[in-house]
Amino acid sequence: MRARQGAYGLAVMALTAVTLPAGAPTAPDAGPLAAARPLDAVVRGTKGADDPVDYAVAVDESASLGAGDLDREKEAVSAIALGEPSERSRMVVFGFADATKPDQSPVDEVCPMRQLDTVGREQIGQCAAALRQRTEAEGSGTDFISAVRQGVTRLKEASDPGRPRVLFLLTDGHLDVRDSYRYRELDEKTRDVQAAEDLAQALREAKDARVQIWPLGFGDDVDEERLADMAAAGYGAGCRNLPQTRPKGETVPGAEQLGQALQSAFAAARCLYRERGTQGRPPGDLQVRVSPLATEGTIVVAKGDPAVRATYYDPDGHEITESGGGDGGSSFEFTGRGKAVESLRITRPLAGHWRVHLDAPEGHRDRVASISALWRGAVRSDIRLEKPSPRAGQRTRVEVEVLTRDKVKLDERDLRGISVTGQLTGDGFSQKVPISLADDGKGQDERSADGVFSGAVTVPDRATGSLLFSTTVASVGLSPDTRSYPTLVSPENTTFDAVLDIPAAGVHPGGRVPGTLKVSNRGDTPHTVQLSVADAEGTGLSVGPARVVVEPGVARTVPITVEVAAEDGLGAPVDDDGTELGGKVIAVEGRRVLADAPLAITVSTVPSDLERFWDSWWKVIIPSAFALAAVVALLLSRRRINRLRIAPAGLLLELRDADATLVGSRKAKTGRGNWYEFDVVDTAGDNPRIERRPRGTYAVRRSLNGGVVLRISGQGERTLRFGEAVPLAGALSLHVAESNGRRPSENRATRTRSPEKRRTARRSTADPSTESYDNGAYPVGVPDPTDHPDL
The missing domain is CATH 2.60.120.380 (Jelly Rolls)
Structure with a gap:
């Protein structure tokens, strides 16, 4: 079956449908303004399952189709079966042409109604292969009338009348019944008129049976006008009569066009x-x-x-x-x-x-x-009036803001399909006054495409009491949202006014948002103001005090508080980024709205102890961290400088005998832990010398205070001046000098002797058995190869 799907198996769209309740009028005791559940509560109340659809697919088998067009129609049948998202949907497939003899049928049903589960989809593809192009002897005309009635009959036989019903007509759109047995006794002109009337009647029957007709045009000569007329004549009010979801005829020359047409049909069938x-x-x-x-x-x-x-x-x-x-x-x-x-x-x-x-x-x-x-x-909306209680004959500005689930800003693509309508009704006038609302940045609307639809309406001069401003937000894919703003006509000379002010705020669950109510009573009777939260049912918002009494001649500012419920009492889940809660606070006296103030509250999760600590101390922590980093950097820098200052490289170690004669020397190099470690060997022999040895008995480095530090194993450390003698065994002494500086001055007694004289002078204290120079000890004037590796 996959081999027959071909390119028409591409670009098929599925849909998961949810049933959302439309906005309903508020009960009379619900308060002065209609309230609505928050969007998250609406989502939780939906079914969350795929809505099934019943399909009938009529395939043109007439001779008017060109070579290969029927094969493309077969592939389209498979594409419909594979692309339909719900496994509970059902589908019947039949071919149609015409009947020229009494024993022929214009309809050729190849696939009875089947459920589109895995097996059903495979079977649809297999039985669609039985579709064939009719020969002239079999009846090769194009009888739309029979095709439409066959589809309507099969769809009406479905056991669930609540399911959407869709008839796909795969055809070139040319009605041809000139050889039809049904019209054999009519002349050509009468036949064509009668066929047109019969087709119109069949389409009316489809509309009455709530069958959507989606014609798909195949072939090189498609009658697009006929396809459009048949689509418009079927049922088109399934989605609250939204124009965007009405069936339409489309020509499908390739796989991409077929996929887009099927997507439109799948979406419209479910109002998506x-x-x-x-x-x-x-x-x-x-x-x-x-x-x-x-x-x-x-x-x-x-x-x-x-x-x-x-x-x-x-x-x-x-x-x-x-x-x-x-x-x-x-x-x-x-x-x-x-x-x-x-x-x-x-x-x-x-x-x-x-x-x-x-x-x-x-x-x-x-x-x-x-x-x-x-x-x-x-979608949830919010209606606001420039004058909460306008006078008769007064013009007032009306705003309707479209709100999303997470208060995400809508762009032009989202707003393009949204329409907002409004009307004004009330006492003293019988006709509804329309309110024109737009989001185009013209007239009453301040900014284009900002999600706020604005307009103006004049209260009729005859208005005497109650006023009701009503608005509805609608769009394809959305449940309509209807809002009402009931109020009273304001008297000509009012002596009592009120103004609300509630700033935007961010709080945690259980928090409070402060605001003010300014009242002015210039009359001689007291007034009672009632405060409440409108358009926020289920959001966990409340306002207090609920009642404020204003005595005659009093003008004052009353502090008010909007309280946010604990997290389990909110109508929406709260996350780290915050959840926007909207609505408005209203101040009313009786049925007259005195003032209102929109709410813009962002509720975020309660921070942890660590987060609270950070919020309280970050202004101290960050500068302290920079200061600490600077101190550490300074200390590290000073430590590095000090390490360079005490490095032993460049020190000259000298061995001298009892009469200060230089016996041997070695230049110190950088060593482990900034110490140059060494041993003095053969102190009693003829070849005393200094040998570098890790963890040797002696170690030397520079001192920060000048001079050098000598460490002797088991004796600790001591500080020496340059040239100061340190007695060693065998009448030897150790002296340290700067190799790149002047050595301590030598008198006659300390001048270098030749090796022969040195051996002679030391025979009284040295072992006479050794006269050679061992590896690593060299008399003055003989280079040390460890200091000069190229020698």
Whole structure:
């Protein structure tokens, strides 16, 4: 079956549908403004399962199709079966042409209604192979009337009338019943008129049966106008009559166009928004954007080859695996792994560009893969009036702000499909007054595409009492959100005013946000103001005091507090980055709204003890750390300088006999721990000498205070002046001098003797058996090869 799928198995989009409740009117005792659940509460209340759809696929078998067009139609049938995301959906497939004899049928049903589980999808591909192009003897015309009625009949036979019903018409769009047995007794003109009336009646029957018709055009000569008319005549009000989701006819000359058409149909059948992503061959990356409005959706990758491997990454770069991943606020479910089309269903998807990396072994990299996202979302809005209680005949500005789940800023793509409508009703006038609202930066709207839809309305002169401002936010893929702002017509000369001010703030669960209520009573009677939080039901927000009495002749500022519930009482999960809670605080007297103030509260998790310590002391810690680093650097620098100052390199070690005659010498070098370690050997013989030895009896280095430090094993350290004698065994003494400086002055008695005289002079104290110079000891005037390795 895979061999027959061909290129039309590409770019097929799946959908995970969620059922979101539409905004409902608030009960009369719910307060002065309609309240709505927070978006996260709406998400938790959804089904979270794929909505199944019933499909009928009618395949044109007439002679008007060109060579190869029927094969492409067969591939399209397989693409529909494979691309449909729900395994509970069902599908029937039949061919159609015409009947020219009484024993013929214009319809050729090749696949009875089957559930699209794994077996059903395979069977659809197999039985679609039985579709064939009709010969003239078999009836090769094009009878749309029979095709539409066959599809409607099979879809009405489904046991669940609540499922969406979709009829795909795969055809070139040319109605041809000139040889039809049904119209054999009519002349050509009457036949064409009657066929057109019969087709219109069949399409009305489809509309009454709530069957969506999606014509897909195949062939070189497609009647696009006919396809569009048939699509428009079927059922198109399944998504609250949103124009973006109405069926439409499309010509599909290639695999890409077919994939996009199927995506549109899959999305519209479930009232979902479709975001088209990129495409390319593996290895490589595909990207698709998920809107901040999405509360649940599916990212689908049409790989075209089951051997292609897909790895998913969220907008923050976290890899999504079978065991989880992402930002911790979303949940994931993979379907179709190892197949030509696979998908990732996401609840609470992170807004932004999702990336899928594709890889494939050699020989499986020739097919173009595509990525798309289908999603359904929830939106919450907030209605505000420039004049909370306008007078009759007064014009007031109206604002409606579209709010997302995480207060993520919407861009033009998100706002393009959103419409906001409004109306004003009230006492004293019977007609509804429309409110024109736009987010185009013109007229009453201050900034374009900022998510705030603005307009103005004039209260009728006849208004006498109650006023109700109502607005509705709607878009494809979104549950409509309706808001109401009830108030009273303000008297001509009011003597009582109120102003609310609540600044934006960030708090932890259980925290408080301060604000003020300014009141002025210039009359001679007391007024009672009631405070409450509107548009925030379930968010865990409350305001106090709930009631303020203002005596006559009093103007004062009353401190108020918005309290945030503990974390388990909030309507949305709280994370480290913070959760935005909106709504507004209103001040009312009776049914008259005196003032309102929008809320902008960011609630973040309670910090740990370490985080609180850091928040309290970071201004001290950071400068202290820099100061400490500077001190450490200074100490290290001084230590290095001192190490250089005490290094033994360059010191000259000399052995002298009893009459201060120089017996031997050695230049010190850098040693372990800045000590030059050595031993004095053969002190009683004819060849006393200094030999460098690690961990020797003696060690020498410079002193910071001048001179040198001599360390003798078992005796400790002592400081010497340059040239000072240190007695050794055998009437020898050790002297230390600077090799690059002047040696201590020598008198006549300390001048160097020849080796022969030295041996003679020492025979009284030295061992007469040794007269040779051992390795490492050299008389003055004989170079030491350890100091001159090139000798």
